[in-house]
Amino acid sequence: MAKNPERRVMLTDAAVDVLAHEGARGLTFRAVDARAGVPVGTASNYFSSRDDLLMQTGARIxxxxxxxxxxxxxxxxxxxxxxxxxxxxxxxxxxxxxxxxxxxxxxxxxxxxxxxxxxxxxxxxxxxxxxxxxxxxxxxxxxxxxxxxxxxxxxxxxxxxxxxxxxxxxxxxxxxxxxxxxxxxxxxxxx
CATH class of the missing domain: 1.10.357.10 (Tetracycline Repressor, domain 2)
Structure with missing residues (x-):
């Protein structure tokens, strides 16, 4: 699991954008990577699962x-x-x-x-x-x-x-x- 806190915040902010514009069904690691403008696979290095991404996104909000x-x-x-x-x-x-x-x-x-x-x-x-x-x-x-x-x-x-x-x-x-x-x-x- 990657530890860069600034990148994690950037990814959760991208997840917030995806949630707001695409809904929960559209919240995927690939969608977060695309919204954040990072290489495919980056979000999966920071979040252990989609549930982890949802929970950390909630904390960020x-x-x-x-x-x-x-x-x-x-x-x-x-x-x-x-x-x-x-x-x-x-x-x-x-x-x-x-x-x-x-x-x-x-x-x-x-x-x-x-x-x-x-x-x-x-x-x-x-x-x-x-x-x-x-x-x-x-x-x-x-x-x-x-x-x-x-x-x-x-x-x-x-x-x-x-x-x-x-x-x-x-x-x-x-x-x-x-x-x-x-x-x-x-x-x-x-x-």
Whole structure:
């Protein structure tokens, strides 16, 4: 198994692109090699199996979706409030839109996880850890809303993102900012 970490990241980024554009069925070692522009057989030197490639690609997507801690601190400068939660949700939409390919690839992984129990276990662990981290962040930073409000906000924003990326004409981009504000103000209490 090859050890070059930069090449592994390049290959997993290529796998993210393949997932987003070709779907899970199109994710092959050959497709990753072609997308990365490396010789045929390179990906198979870095990943022990297709399942290993899927799991490492999931980890890479998660890494790409994690915000820069310095940006988090900058965003958290205002006092905790419903308005700050609105800004955080706008920021979430912007970050996911900036990495549209990564978000679509994650959706493909979620669909593939319905057919692959090992991938489902790994992906559930990863997504659950991210959820728990976000919940702790919400609580530790004193943002308004209890556990139930946070859960409903999480599920609502997941739905908004799903519609935004898969059927953008369903919601229309013009009303996305208004929709985010409506979701937050209906779920998170004022004050």
């Amino acid at each position: 998660s890494s790409r979706m994690t915000p820069d801690p310095a940006q988090v601190e900058q965003t958290m400068l205002p006092a905790p409030s419903r308005e700050l939660v609105v800004e955080l949700m706008h920021w979430l939409i912007r970050r996911m839109t900036d990495d549209r390919t990564g978000y679509l690839a994650m959706l493909e992984l979620r669909l593939e996880a319905t057919r692959r129990p090992d991938l489902r276990t790994q992906l559930t662990r990863t997504v659950r850890a991210g959820f728990e981290e976000s919940l702790s962040f919400h609580r530790d930073r004193g943002l308004p809303g209890d556990l139930d409000a946070f859960l409903v906000l999480y599920l609502a924003m997941t739905g908004v993102l799903l519609e935004h990326f898969t059927l953008p004409d369903m919601l229309g981009d013009d009303g996305l900012d208004h929709l985010v504000e409506t979701v937050v103000t209906r779920i998170i209490p004022a004050g």
